[in-house]
Amino acid sequence: xxxxxIVIGSGAAGMMCAAxxxxxxxxxxxxxxxxxxxxxIRISGGGRCNFTNLATSSRNFLSQNTHFAKSALARYAPxxxxxxxxxxNIAWHEKAKGQLFCDGSAQQIVEMLFxxxxxxxxxVRANMVVSDIQKIPDGFSVMTSDGLKxxxxxxxxCGGKSIPKIGASSFGFEIARQFGxxxxxxxxxxxxxxxxxxxxxxxxxxxxxxxxxxxxxxxISFDEDMLFTHRGLSGPAIxxxxxxxxxxxxxxxxxxxxxxxxxxxxxxKQSSGRKAIQTVLANYLPKRLxxxxxxxxxxxxxxxxxxxxxxxxxxxxxxxxxxKPTGSEGYRTAEVTRGGVxxxxxxxxxxxxxxxxxxxxxxxxxxxxxxxxxxNFQWAWASGQAAGQAV
Numbered sequence: 557x558x559x560x561x562i563v564i565g566s567g568a569a570g571m572m573c574a575a576x577x578x579x580x581x582x583x584x585x586x587x588x589x590x591x592x593x594x595x596x597i598r599i600s601g602g603g604r605c606n607f608t609n610l611a612t613s614s615r616n617f618l619s620q621n622t623h624f625a626k627s628a629l630a631r632y633a634p635x636x637x638x639x640x641x642x643x644x645n646i647a648w649h650e651k652a653k654g655q656l657f658c659d660g661s662a663q664q665i666v667e668m669l670f671x672x673x674x675x676x677x678x679x680v681r682a683n684m685v686v687s688d689i690q691k692i693p694d695g696f697s698v699m700t701s702d703g704l705k706x707x708x709x710x711x712x713x714c715g716g717k718s719i720p721k722i723g724a725s726s727f728g729f730e731i732a733r734q735f736g737x738x739x740x741x742x743x744x745x746x747x748x749x750x751x752x753x754x755x756x757x758x759x760x761x762x763x764x765x766x767x768x769x770x771x772x773x774x775x776i777s778f779d780e781d782m783l784f785t786h787r788g789l790s791g792p793a794i795x796x797x798x799x800x801x802x803x804x805x806x807x808x809x810x811x812x813x814x815x816x817x818x819x820x821x822x823x824x825k826q827s828s829g830r831k832a833i834q835t836v837l838a839n840y841l842p843k844r845l846x847x848x849x850x851x852x853x854x855x856x857x858x859x860x861x862x863x864x865x866x867x868x869x870x871x872x873x874x875x876x877x878x879x880k881p882t883g884s885e886g887y888r889t890a891e892v893t894r895g896g897v898x899x900x901x902x903x904x905x906x907x908x909x910x911x912x913x914x915x916x917x918x919x920x921x922x923x924x925x926x927x928x929x930x931x932n933f934q935w936a937w938a939s940g941q942a943a944g945q946a947v
Contacts, residue, residue, distance in 0.1 A: 557695050559585045559679075561947045562707040564686055564698075565728070566593040568936035569919025570713030571669040576944025578676020585707070586673070586680045587700060590723035593682050594666035596715070599722070600933075605662030607641070608634040608937070609930035610654035617935065618799055618925045620740055624899040625924050625935060628907070632938040644668045655929045689731060695914055709947040711907075711916040713940070716893025717742065718920075724887070728921035729896065735912055738898040740923040744890030745799040748790035749807070749881035758848055759784045765842045770813035771797045773805060779813055784845075787885060795928050798884055799894055809877040812840055817874045821859070821867060829860030833870070849873060892932050896923040906946035907939055916943045 560582040563570045570586060571594065578584045592598075597605060609616070612634050614626045638656070641648060646668060647659035658664055673680060681702065688699035695708040714728030729739050751759060762784035769782040771793040783791030797807060817840075824836045833855045837846035853869060855862070862870070884890070897917050901909055907922075909915040918939040926932035 557706050557708045559583045559705065559707040561585070561709045561711060562587065562696070562698055562705060563711040563713055564588075564731070565713035565715060565919075565921075566590070566680065566682070567596055567713060567715050567919060568594075568669075568933055569715075569940040570711070571673060572937050572940030573711055573713060573916075573918055573944040573947075574678045574680075575669060575672035575676055576941055577947050578673060578678040580676075580945070582676075582947060584673075584676065584678045585705060586678060587684045587686060587698070587705075588680075588682050588723075589685050589725075589727075591683050592722075593680065594669065595722040596719065596724075597666050597669075598662050600662055601657055603662055604657045604660075605665050606651075606655050606657050606930040606933065607648075607665055608637050608656050608934045610634050610650070610656065612654075612931055612934045616927045616929075616931045618745075618894060619899060619923050621899045621923075624902070624904050625938075627904045628938040628942040629934070632941040634934055636941075637934070637937050640672075641665070641668060644671065653929060686727075689734065691735075691912070709914045709916065711918060711943055711947065712921060713918050715920040716896060717887045718744065718890040718893050720887060728917070732897045732917065732921070735909065735915060737901050737909065737917075740895040740898050742893050742895035743802075744884050744887050745894035745925050746795045746891035746928050747798045747884045747886070747889055748785060749788050749794055749798055749801065750883045750885060751788040751879065752882045755879055756788060758852055759788055760786050762844055762848055765844050766791060767842055767845060768812055768814070769793050770810035772808040772810070773797050773801050776800045782809070788881065789879070792928055795891065799892075799925060799927070801881065803881075803883065806878050806880050809879060810875050811845075811877065812874070815840060817871050821862075821871065825859050825862065825867075830858050832857070833859050833862065891928070892920055892925055894925045896921050896925075899923050905942065907943040908946060916947065918943045 561584045563574045563586045566588040574586045646664045685701040690697045696710040698705045763786045766783045770779045778796040780793035781791045782793040834847045834850040907916045919936045
């Protein structure tokens with residue numbers, strides 16, 4: 557065999573796997589069709605890379621098999637990756653809810669992974685198209701734009717379909733199907749939701765306004781900020797719930813969940829009865845949102861004029877506003893892909909295909925989708941580490 561390991565894809569999982577395998581003495585080749593390697597890392601976290609989350613557990617992931625991620629995550633924890641970046645003198649800080657970011661640029665993470673691969677003597681080749689893969693007696697043959705390569709172990713780390721402008725594609729799923737693996741239906745995840753008709757007209761007028769909400773769908777809830785946009789709704793709360801939402805389903809919004817509007821509005825009615833309803837609401841909400849809610853419910857006059865039914869209508873909108881998305885912004889802006897290679901076919905400890913020794917799948921290409929907040933990167937590091945040790 558020309559190589560011990562060929563890794564197709566040079567994202568977070570692929571580079572981690574290659575570095576670990578190379579440092580274990582394996583001859584490793586990394587192939588990627590993109591011209592720039594590690595681009596999804598570089599643009600992540602607003603350019604600072606939310607590289608992990610201290611609260612990571614299997615509960616923070618969606619999968620047909622909720623237990624699958626446990627083994628890899630337990631054997632390579634956030635503290636392990638923190639140790640790696642600190643050895644490379646990369647300064648970091650913690651934001652809310654255990655999210656860790658680089659103090660400087662996300663490019664530091666890319667450079668660290670290149671350095672780790674270099675330590676292992678890994679051969680990295682960008683702008684390299686793979687046109688054919690075949691199983692051969694001792695491993696695999698991979699036809700590339702630079703000719704035929706052979707390897708004992710083949711690692712598929714192609715990612716999902718998210719953000720095609722930086723090279724994302726369905727290639728990893730195509731490889732899986734070629735070798736008889738099932739694909740759990742894929743969809744954009746961690747993505748803004750879009751709307752039509754009345755809701756969209758209101759949201760457009762509020763574009764740029766952000767407000768804390770509790771967003772819910774099918775019994776799943778997240779307390780985060782929501783952002784109104786020209787296309788619909790975005791912000792961390794909406795990105796989180798988008799991974800659970802399916803077309804046709806309703807999303808519930810509790811605006812300012814830290815407040816009890818039933819009590820507040822009754823008190824305001826007694827103490828500030830002559831104030832306009834939007835004026836009262838503006839004490840607790842962004843002014844434009846307060847005005848828009850009053851207009852949507854066709855409220856006129858003062859808060860003292862609100863009867864019991866109309867008061868309940870207002871409270872219902874503030875605490876249980878039902879909205880029905882028509883879709884999402886799609887893979888163009890989705891941070892990750894939901895679904896992927898069915899983990900029932902994969903060894904959870906090694907990431908190897910059970911029915912085909914030597915073939916591995918890691919990272920986003922698998923049916924393992926993390927919440928927003930660094931969880932998907934931790935899955936990339938953990939699954940890459942698991943495969944890198946096993947090949």
